Amino acid sequence: MTSTVDGLPPASRPLVAEVKDLRVHFQAKAGLVHAVDGVSFEIRDGETLGLVGETGCGKSVTARSFIRLIPSPPGVYAGGEIDFWSSAARRKGEGPIDLLQIPQKEMLEIRGDRIAMIFQDPGKALNPALTIGSQMSEVLFQHRSQELMEAALEEDPPAILRRAARQQSSALERLLLKLPPWRGRMRRLSRRVDELVARALTETQISNPRKIMDSYPHELSGGMKQRVLIAQALACNPDLLIADEPTTALDVTIQARILELIAELQQRLETSVLYISHDLSLVREICDRVAVMYAGRIVETGTTKEIFSNPLHPYTRGLMAAVPSAAHKRGELAAIEGNVPELVDPPPACRFNSRCPFAVEICRTTDPRAIPIGDEHSVACFAYESGDRTELPTLEQWV
């Protein structure tokens, strides 16, 4: 929900991330699929940005590109940049890093620490063979080994312990660490990690963290698993949390609680959130700003209030009309006619033109660009080219 960071109004908050003309392609048998084709948006400090669109529009690919999770054959980062300002960088007044260009070693440091991600199906995102505690401690060992060592071990510990804290022990070392001279110190290390893990779990309102830590994923309910994953994601206090449809696989009743949790944590920890969803009603509840995506492109961005009260792009309007609400007459469910176009080697055109009731010649031959309309609202549609609003029918007339 809207939060004021440092008392600053949304528009003037510093940037956490800026996606500039991102292009991600996939090599398929049929040809090159342009899954993400020129996506640009910003995420500001402390805000929750919703990325909305139907299945297959490229929002998950966009999200995963932030931490380069796209498997490299068949995926290819074909262009653009994702600029990222960590909180440290902002404090020092440094410039951004391009997440698509930084070396792998640096990316590993960012993943889980500065940018964290939670996934759609909590049941599948956990390793069924490991306890919750041991999985969560991985993040801490990976990114906070220095602190752990300082808190639990003596000054200047031997190399074997340093490697253990960084999860770099060889098989032989792991065996040796079970022996007396090192066993005690390993235990202190584990205890320290467990404290941090328990603390992270309590933050998500889990009342019996120790018991959860000793459990296996299949022993927990769906909602509990998602809490665990949220706790894990926020364990290192990241600057950006990417949530890919985190409530889709959950019961409706649990959904609400998880949403509240995310919103509350986001406010308290001042994390920025990129929230992916196909569910407009959810987005409306917790997002400050919304970017609407269609067939690999952003068609409209704006504040939640603006987008929902005054949707500009024909697709956005279609989405609003398709959402069942009290405004519709009973029994009517408006759907947008047609299908998402083939994204294999697409020609320059507005991707929505085949389903758009207002399409004209230019829509079929040229790629639209984002046009700013008023305060913080932009739309990529030729209908708004001239600068003043064209006479598109209102929301009610659409149905």
Next chain:
Amino acid sequence: MTDVVGTPLSAAPVEGPLAVRLRRFTDLARQVLRNKTTLAGLIVIVGMVLVAFLAPVLTTPNVPDPYQMPRDWGALNEPPGTPGHILGTTSDGGDVLYGIIWGSRVSLRLSVIVVSVTVTIGVIVGSLAGFLGGKIDEILMRIVDVFLSIPELIFALAIAAVLGPSFGNIILALSMVFWVKYARIIRGQIIHVKQNEYVDAARITGDSRFNIFLKDVLPNSVTPVMVQATLDMGSIVLVGATLSFIGLAEAGLAEWGVLVSKGQVGISTGRWWASTFPGLMIFLWALAFNLVGDGLRDVLDPKTESR
């Protein structure tokens, strides 16, 4: 507005059930053949089967029994390349090439007979167990489990040893051991069909068990049985050759395993050909059937990834 791809249902002529099955069959066949390794295996199989059939034409059959290796006392232990004996001769003067060609005939006979018999036995036992259920099912499945507790080679070996050394007994022994998997497959299918709702409807309309068997169980079982049978064509020859090698077939038989065993003796003196070529044939036979069986499994039952 863009059209939904595909012809509307009303426009296409209705296909008869036989035509549907035929088309599905050709589609599957094309899919299977698309895999290059499977295709290679199939070519090898066809080659070997041809050789088996044409044996009397490709070579001069031995008298009185073409399945016995010919003995040429004037050409003992000849190396490959000797005129008249391209692949060399054995310690008895038997032509290795002759042995290979007639051996393929023996292998074909062995595998076809055993697979036919075992599939039949397996289907019968599996059907009895599946349809009759209850105590009979339990007893039969216990027997199946007991049979599975003894490793196949060793079981067949014991049976063949007890019956006496002859290739006919090897065929018998293998038939008594290899039926088990088919029983399981058929029984599994029957149970699956039993649990399916529409069968209850059939029973209400008075469809006899036999009809259910024909219309539901058999068609669905065809694919796993086919895959297993293909793989068994390979394994049976492997096990059969092993049994012959150990000495459970008639001496002097023109069979690959017997030949390898015969040729073994000459190895320390550097006579490698009498064992190597026949053994190579066993390998190629098993390899070809394994490749085709895997290819079939990949297409017909993609859940079980065998690669």
Next chain:
Amino acid sequence: MILPILLIGVSLIVFTLSRVGGSPIGIYLSHEMTPDEVAEIEERFGLDEPLPVQYLAWAGGVLRGDLGWSGVSVAPVTQVFPDKLAATMELSVAAAIVAVTLGIGLGTFAGSRRDRLPDHLTRVFSVSGASMPVFWFAIILLIVFWVYLGWFPIGRSDANTFASIAHPTGLYTVDSVLAGNPAAFWDAIWHLVLPAITLGFGTTAIITRMMRSSLVEELGEDYVEAARAKGLPERLVMKRHARRNALIPTITVIGLSFGFLLQGTVVVEIIYQWPGLGRWLADAVLRGDQATIMAYVLFTSVLFLTVNLVVDIVYAYLDRRVVLGA
């Protein structure tokens, strides 16, 4: 569970086979005896009793350790068994070590490089291994490495070296370590190489194949992606997450392939002249020695069942989602 039933079933089969194969007292009979004398001997051995009684008598004998007389070794079966068992176990364990380490290693290697050259080559290897006639492979290896290159010897040991140490366990490798005799140890290892590789080859292929497909399946799971998203290096993702879970189904294959291994020992011991159970069996087959053959069948089945049971237990322990008996 049903293990006792299976054991009884197996013993029934063995008993039936042994009776089918002719009178078990054949060695005591000769053509010169009169029918009365034959009947008398038969009565002495309880062969006039009804079959179920005979079975119980035989089964009782087995449980007491009386497995009959081995015509091949001219001694009671139980007396000859331990030494031969030790030799076969040593070979089997060596082959199993080769198969498991190579199989898991190759399977991981191929699975992590899916559809690239190493994967294709590994697949060729796997199919070949499963189709390879063990006895032929043994002969080929012998031809190359023994006849032509002369690198490796045949048999289990050099007679003099073998005699120079004591044999408390019957396992040449272990005994030579216990005796502190490096020459004997190398002798043991050197003789083990070819047979172990031959025996382990087919099993390696099976394990490789299973490991590869398990690993590919695990790598496609969400938790692997989630592990990467946590910032874990690929090495850790592979080792701690993907491979560990891929090992679980592979364990079952390792257990099952044990049967494969056992069957292989028969021909491998023949060809490499290894003094173990397999060669003993082969001799028994050639001479029609029922007692030996049946003892062997009984032993291998019991072993096979036990191994499968152990594998089931281990699997249930490892995969906590599986409940024993489910």
